[in-house]
Structure formats: structure tokens, C-alpha cells
Amino acid sequence: xxxxxxxxxxxxxxxxxxxxxxxxxxxxxxxxxxxxxxxxxxxxxxxxxxxxxxxxxxxxxxxxxxxxxxxxxxxxxxxxxxxxxxxxxxxxxxxxxxxxxxxxxxxxxxxxxxxxxxxxxxxxxxxxxxxxxxxxxxxxxxxxxxxxxxxxxxxxxxxxxxxxxxxxxxxxxxxxxxxxxxxxxxxxxxxxxxxxxxxxxxxxxxxxxxxxxxxxxxxxxxxxxxxxxxxxxxxxxxxxxxxxxxxxxxxxxxxxxxxxxxxxxxxxxxxxxxxxxxxxx
Amino acid sequence: xxxxxxxxxxxxxxxxxxxxxxxxxxxxxxxxxxxxxxxxxxxxxxxxxxxxxxxxxxxxxxxxxxxxxxxxxxxxxxxxxxxxxxxxxxxxxxxxxxxxxxxxxxxxxxxxxxxxxxxxxxxxxxxxxxxxxxxxxxxxxxxxxxxxxxxxxxxxxxxxxxxxxxxxxxxxxxxxxxxxxxxxxxxxxxxxxxxxxxxxxxxxxxxxxxxxxxxxxxxxxxxxxxxxxxxxxxxxxxxxxxxxxxxxxxxxxxxxxxxxxxxxxxxxxxxxxxxxxxxxxxxxxxxxxxxxxxxxxxxxxxxxxxxxxxxxxxxxxxxxxxxxxxxxxxx
Numbered sequence: 001x002x003x004x005x006x007x008x009x010x011x012x013x014x015x016x017x018x019x020x021x022x023x024x025x026x027x028x029x030x031x032x033x034x035x036x037x038x039x040x041x042x043x044x045x046x047x048x049x050x051x052x053x054x055x056x057x058x059x060x061x062x063x064x065x066x067x068x069x070x071x072x073x074x075x076x077x078x079x080x081x082x083x084x085x086x087x088x089x090x091x092x093x094x095x096x097x098x099x100x101x102x103x104x105x106x107x108x109x110x111x112x113x114x115x116x117x118x119x120x121x122x123x124x125x126x127x128x129x130x131x132x133x134x135x136x137x138x139x140x141x142x143x144x145x146x147x148x149x150x151x152x153x154x155x156x157x158x159x160x161x162x163x164x165x166x167x168x169x170x171x172x173x174x175x176x177x178x179x180x181x182x183x184x185x186x187x188x189x190x191x192x193x194x195x196x197x198x199x200x201x202x203x204x205x206x207x208x209x210x211x212x213x214x215x216x217x218x219x220x221x222x223x224x225x226x227x228x229x230x231x232x233x234x235x236x237x238x239x240x241x242x243x244x245x246x247x248x249x250x251x252x253x254x255x256x257x258x259x260x261x262x263x264x265x266x267x268x269x270x271x272x273x274x275x276x277x278x279x280x281x
Numbered sequence: 282x283x284x285x286x287x288x289x290x291x292x293x294x295x296x297x298x299x300x301x302x303x304x305x306x307x308x309x310x311x312x313x314x315x316x317x318x319x320x321x322x323x324x325x326x327x328x329x330x331x332x333x334x335x336x337x338x339x340x341x342x343x344x345x346x347x348x349x350x351x352x353x354x355x356x357x358x359x360x361x362x363x364x365x366x367x368x369x370x371x372x373x374x375x376x377x378x379x380x381x382x383x384x385x386x387x388x389x390x391x392x393x394x395x396x397x398x399x400x401x402x403x404x405x406x407x408x409x410x411x412x413x414x415x416x417x418x419x420x421x422x423x424x425x426x427x428x429x430x431x432x433x434x435x436x437x438x439x440x441x442x443x444x445x446x447x448x449x450x451x452x453x454x455x456x457x458x459x460x461x462x463x464x465x466x467x468x469x470x471x472x473x474x475x476x477x478x479x480x481x482x483x484x485x486x487x488x489x490x491x492x493x494x495x496x497x498x499x500x501x502x503x504x505x506x507x508x509x510x511x512x513x514x515x516x517x518x519x520x521x522x523x524x525x526x527x528x529x530x531x532x533x534x535x536x537x538x539x540x541x542x543x544x545x546x547x548x549x550x551x552x553x554x555x556x557x558x559x560x561x562x563x564x565x566x567x568x569x570x571x572x573x574x575x576x577x578x579x580x581x582x583x584x585x586x587x588x589x590x591x592x593x594x595x596x597x598x599x600x601x602x603x604x605x606x607x608x609x610x611x612x
Binding site for chain 1: 310312313315316317319320321323324325326327328330331332333334337338341388389390392393395396397399400401409411412413414415416418419420421422423424425426427429430431472475476479501503504505506508526529530532533534535536539540560563564567568579580583586587590591593594595597598
């Protein structure tokens with residue numbers, strides 16, 4: 001048999017390897033470029049007033065975004081309260097009771113589809129469902145949109161985490177005479193606790209940076225948060241409004257808000273990832 | 282003999298199978314049934330919401346569908362003053378920006394997956410993998426801020442003049458280097474969907490049995506040859522699923538695109554010129570729309586986006602499911 005010299009093949013391999021390393025470096029470079037820009041520009045907006053004062057009208061320097069920070073927290077908490085209990089229980093059914101029935105399969109499939117659904121579509125849904133009947137923009141509509149985005153995330157991670165709990169644990173508890181619901185809530189949930197918390201944290205991180213579903217549901221407001229029944233000030237829509245404004249002062253505030261959101265989301269995501277990794281090992 | 286005796290002595294007295302009181306057992310069964318039903322109802326909320334979104338979009342866009350008919354999809358008109366609306370420019374922009382994004386993201390993300398699985402040592406692979414995943418965690422609006430204030434000027438000052446000089450004979454790359462526009466939006470979209478594709482592609486590459494890979498290596502194949510001729514054909518279904526997943530993301534991405542695409546309702550040949558997508562049109566105009574037919578037309582746009590992403594998601598789910606089932610790994 002004639003041996004072909006491997007030079008050409010080796011060269012192709014080398015080119016592909018360089019391309020692969022280059023792509024990975026580029027991905028990392030983009031990540032750090034974005035973080036660098038957000039940190040350097042955002043730090044300029046940080047001062048005491050930024051965290052303690054209401055926004056000022058355009059043209060008047062100073063002021064802060066404390067109302068928007070509170071508003072974003074309230075919206076996220078409201079969405080979490082709606083989505084997490086529902087998602088946990090849905091995950092329980094899929095992991096513990098479904099026995100891979102067709103209808104459970106459809107639920108799983110829907111969760112995956114809903115996860116990939118553009119968030120602005122969910123915003124439109126909340127608009128027609130809440131804003132139109134009530135006749136006004138409100139925090140409820142925004143919280144509902146965020147909850148819809150959270151629900152499939154919580155459901156799927158709950159199912160995955162519960163499936164990691166060994167069956168022997170369930171069987172021992174059942175053998176002691178505990179009913180299924182107590183086995184699930186007291187034994188399986190406790191065994192999967194860190195995984196469940198991680199899943200919820202990831203979902204919270206994911207929706208707390210969402211803007212599109214709030215644009216025409218919750219809107220924005222320059223005042224203090226009063227009730228969920230009216231437009232609520234929030235950081236992400238503030239970033240959008242301020243960034244599109246011609247005032248340098250407002251644009252700088254948008255960078256400050258961007259830094260807060262990015263830092264919060266990245267820290268929570270990293271924390272969740274590290275606990276998840278320990279769990280899996 | 283001695284040991285047997287010993288065991289007999291240690292073993293507990295025979296179980297006294299006292300029958301449980303009937304009442305208590307019924308209560309426990311009833312609690313279990315109630316719990317099972319509760320969780321079942323909760324698990325049905327997700328599919329209900331998914332279907333309700335579709336039904337709701339159809340109902341709310343009926344006025345627009347009645348007024349414009351199928352022509353809505355092909356008309357380039359978008360004039361709130363004369364109340365004449367058409368989706369053509371938004372659909373075109375959505376598809377064009379997604380095409381640019383996928384053309385860039387697919388080779389990049391597959392190469393990253395290759396690096397993570399075949400080339401990098403485990404420790405580096407884990408660190409780099411986490412960093413790439415963090416790209417997916419950065420909120421869309423932050424990409425928008427960075428895109429508008431940093432990346433678009435970078436495109437206008439460096440990339441677009443260079444591309445215009447070298448490839449300017451193509452109508453695709455003509456016109457003033459504005460920075461914002463279709464090309465910039467597509468590139469930023471590529472960065473945003475890249476982590477989604479590479480995460481699944483990494484799984485796919487990892488799930489190919491080592492025996493299969495090693496036999497190819499044993500034949501003297503290079504890493505690239507193993508990837509190209511063994512790994513990719515073996516995991517093709519999964520890679521297609523991953524690509525469609527990224528596609529779905531790119532189609533519906535809103536804030537980042539809204540910041541950098543320029544928001545012009547027109548179909549232009551040049552990628553340098555401003556355009557719009559369905560999502561960016563909704564983000565820009567929804568809260569300002571007052572006339573019922575205007576709102577209805579916007580929701581009809583949303584319905585188009587819902588149908589496209591739904592289809593893409595279904596394909597992606599079928600592909601991924603087939604792959605994970607074939608390899609009997611739970612998704």
C-alpha cells in the first residue's frame with residue numbers, strides 16, 4: 001500500500017485547531033469587552049444620590065434611580081411568588097407521578113417551547129390579558145409576563161433535580177408508611193434542596209434582566225413605587241428610555257443601571273452554577 | 282451451625298402485621314390523590330399558557346387580518362397615519378438579521394465546542410465553557426447598550442469602511458458606514474446565540490462514544506478528520522437541533538436588535554442600511570399605538586413571529602429529543 005504523506009492533512013488539522021482556539025478566545029474577548037465597558041462607564045454614575053434619590057427631570061443634574069431599583073425588586077419578587085410554587089409542583093408531577101405518560105410529555109415539550117418563546121410575545125400576551133381589560137398599564141401585567149417566562153425554567157430544573165434523587169430514598173420513606181405527598185415534600189425536596197434553590201436562582205437571574213415584556217405592560221415611572229396596580233418604575237425600561245434620550249446625564253444613569261443589572265445577574269448566575277456543579281459531582 | 286444459631290438469636294421477632302385502621306388509610310390515600318391532582322393541574326398550566334398565547338394572538342389580530350388579508354404578509358407599507366400596514370419589511374428584516382447571525386454563529390460555536398471537547402485540557406475547558414455560558418446570562422438590553430454606544434461606532438469607524446473598500450462592488454456592502462443597521466444587528470445577534478448552540482454542540486460532541494472516536498484515531502485520523510467524518514455525522518441530529526434552538530433565539534431577540542438596527546420600515550439591498558425586525562417594531566411602537574387597527578396590526582406581527590418561532594422550536598425539540606433518546610440520556 002502506498003503511504004500518503006500526512007503533511008496536507010496535518011496542515012488542515014492545524015488550521016482547524018487555530019480556528020477553534022481563535023473562536024474560543026473571541027467569545028471570551030466579547031464577554032470581557034462587554035463587562036469592561038459596563039463597569040468603566042457605569043462606575044461614573046455611582047454616587048450616593050444614585051442610590052437614594054428620585055430621578056430628576058431632563059436638564060437638571062443629579063438625582064438617582066432608587067425608585068427603579070425598588071420597582072425592579074418588587075416586580076421580580078411578585079413574578080417569583082407566582083411562578084415558583086406553580087413550577088415546583090409541576091416539576092413534582094413530571095418527575096414523581098407522570099410515569100412518562102403522553103400528556104406529561106406534552107407538558108415537557110411545551111415547557112421547552114415556552115422557554116424559547118420570544119419574551120416580547122409574552123409581553124403582548126400580558127398586554128391583551130391584563131392591560132386591555134383593566135384599561136391601564138400596571139405592575140400586575142409586567143409581573144405576570146415575567147412569571148410566564150420563569151415558569152418553564154423552574155418546572156424543567158425541578159424535574160431534573162428531583163430525578164437526581166435516588167429511588168432508594170423514596171422507597172425507604174414509603175416503607176415507613178409515609179404517604180407520597182409527605183415523601184415528596186419532606187424527603188425528596190430536602191434531598192434536592194440545593195438543586196432546587198439553584199434552579200430558582202437561575203430563573204430569577206434570567207427574568208430580572210428582562211426588558212421586552214415590561215415595555216408595554218408595566219411601562220416606567222419617575223415616581224416612588226405605590227402599588228402594583230399602576231405603572232412601576234424599573235431599571236431595565238429606564239435603561240431603554242434613558243439610553244435613547246439625548247441627555248448625557250441620563251445616558252450616564254443608563255450605564256449605572258446597566259452595571260447594577262449586569263453585576264446582579266452575573267453574580268447570581270455564577271453562584272448558582274458553582275453550587276450546581278458541586279451537586280452533580 | 283454455631284453462626285446460624287447466633288443469627289437466629291440476633292434476628293428480630295417476627296413482624297406483627299397488625300392491620301392498619303381503615304379510616305387512617307383512607308385519609309392517607311385521599312391526601313395522596315389530592316396531591317397528585319394538584320401537581321397534575323400545575324403541570325398543565327405550562328401547555329395551557331403556550332396554547333393560550335397562540336389563541337390570544339389570533340383573536341387580537343383578527344381586525345388586522347380581516348382588513349388586510351393575506352396581503353398583510355407581502356405589503357411593504359407601514360403608515361400609522363393612513364392606517365395602512367404590511368409586515369413585509371419586518372419579516373424581511375427578521376429573516377435577514379437572523380441569516381447573518383447564523384452564518385457567523387454556527388461556525389464559531391461549533392469551533393468553540395470542538396475546542397472545549399477535543400483540544401482544551403479539562404481545567405481550561407471548564408473555565409472557558411463557563412465564560413461562554415455567561416455570554417448567555419448577560420441581559421439582552423446590556424448587549425443593546427454595548428451595541429449602540431460601543432460596537433456600532435467600532436463598526437462605523439473600522440469594520441464597515443474596510444468591508445466597503447474591499448467588497449464594495451457588491452450591492453450588499455454599499456452605502457455610508459452608519460454603524461447601526463442590519464449587519465451590526467446580525468453580528469450582535471450572533472454573539473448572543475453563540476452560547477446556546479455551543480452548549481448543546483459540546484454535549485453532542487461529548488456524547489459520541491469514545492470507542493467510535495478512538496477507532497478513528499487508531500486509523501491515524503487527525504482531530505479534524507475525526508470531528509468532520511465521525512463526530513459530526515454521528516451527532517448530526519443533535520447539531521441540527523442546536524442550530525434550530527439558536528435560530529429560534531435569534532428570530533425573537535428584541536432589545537439588542539432594537540438598539541442597533543435603526544428602525545426603518547423598508548427593505549434595502551445593503552446590509553449597511555437601517556432596517557427593522559418584527560420584535561424591534563413591537564418594542565418601538567407598541568406603547569405608542571393608540572388606534573385599534575394599529576395595535577391589531579402590531580399583534581398580527583407578533584402572531585407571525587409566534588408561528589415562526591413555534592415551528593423552529595418544534596423542529597429543534599424533535600431533533601434534540603431524537604438524539605437524547607437514541608443515546609438514552611435524559612434531557
